[in-house]
Amino acid sequence: MSQALLETNGLTVRFGGHVAVDGVSCAFRAGELTAIVGPNGAGKTTYFNLISGQIAASAGKVKLMGEDVTRASVADRCRRGLGRAFQLTNLFPDLSVLENVRLVIQARHRKGFNLLSMASSHSEITTAARAILERVHLDPLADKPVSELSHGNQRKLEVAMLIALDPMVYMFDEPTAGMSVDEAPVVLDLIAELKHDTDRTILLVEHKMDVIRTLADRIIVLHNGALAADGPPAEVMASDVVQEAYMGKALDHV
């Protein structure tokens, strides 16, 4: 059964006259880690925003597990199994680290409209949240407000919140950006671990070629918003397209 978990058909968005994502058609299958590469401004994050629903598409479709979600809200897509970690850290700054993760698990358990119980009495949620914090080594900081965390730790929490969501489609947007050399491996190991769940699919926007080489099963290249290459890492990385894209040259001949 190789039905794509996530599929985009001719996905396009225009901002005024500028086409930021230009007719990208791509299917993402279970058990696959796809790296999305391309120079700055190629439309990688915009493509992510279209998939997760922060931006409405001008044309084309997004399908999640075979169902059209192009018009669905961000929350609806999330509830159908689409999870995303953000490039710029995007947390609940005045709440504790534990509370940030708890909120994600609480959302998954559909407990949000429970008004009459104490949040702290739902020990299954707290236990699950603590377990996830242990996986990213943030458990000693569980009770600190997020605003007091270092940048690296905030990035880890960002990843922890995506894992807590337990989605079918994981979307990582430069998960190690701004992390120190000794912090990054924790996150990369976690992503590698997620690959063991072969019924899920992982999308990863990343600039570091060594990371892509070790993790990716497949690379797609975006350039000026369009799909410029798609294939196994070795093949794509050897191609002229990537060489040129990363040298910053124009790809007019593609």
Next chain:
Amino acid sequence: MLVTLLSGDKPRSAILTVLLLGVLICLAGAPFLFPGVRSLETAATICIFILLVASYDLLLGYTGIVSFAHTMFFGLGAYGVALSATHLGRGWGALVVGSLSGAIAAALLALVIGLFSLRVRAIFFAMITLAVASAVAVLVSQLFNITGGEDGLTYRIPRELTPAFRMGELFGVRLNGRILNYYLVFICCFLLFLFLLRVVNSPFGRVLQAIRENDFRAEAIGYRVVWYRTAATCLSAAIAALAGSLYAIWLRYVGPDTTLSFEIMLDILLMVVIGGMGTMYGAVLGAVIFVLAQNYLQALMGVAASATEGVPILPLFLDPNRWLLWLGLLFILSVYFFPTGIVGRLRAGR
């Protein structure tokens, strides 16, 4: 047990604990500790404003929604009781029917306003609440054959709640229906406050805080932000209406000035900010300080003015008519020195 009652939200500051206990004891024993019509009046007003301000804090402090329609909901509850007491006649049934219909009307109106405007930016919601609240205030003063217009309505409540009902004496204080009425107000406000404390510490309350912190991310982890904002608005409106009903039962009178005026809206805002947004306990301290200042600052200034009579200029500033000046000064100082409110300051400073 006690922790469960407080929904696990402990004061987290020794001074705050003492202050809150002090307020609780004073309010619970008000008829006996401070006998007199005036002080009982003040105590009842404090109880009602604690509830009203706490319900506003649910919106402003916990969900991050700015609304200017809170007095409108307060007024809906008050007019609900007034109208049902006028038309259904004197009786307990009329009070219950009036309170419930006021609360339901408030929640429905909040639902309509919320669904229309909470999708868009926060500032639009604030503007729309302002517009609706003004419209309702005008409507109430224009529809005078129903609402009594600017004169308001007076009506009769069950005899057991009026001074005419006597029950003997306790600790040298004559027990009458007025004291019974006070305890009705006190107990209802106390229970509803505990209910609000539970709501803000429930899973729902956590979602509201998440929305306040970062609505974008709350949506991205699967919470339908509009629904939560709307639910919080409706709940807050219903509680404000109940506070209004209690006020109407206590005063036996409603009028635009006592329940709908924009001045009360400003008072609520000040009380939330002075007490500390997003803390619930801030509502208690804010309301106590503000209502006490409103009721006794003038008298205190009168005393000070006559004491400094010989000194030049000073008595001019201490003239009781200048009390708003001092209240304003008090407010500026408290915002300057306690930007997170009194509760925020007490919790941070250890």
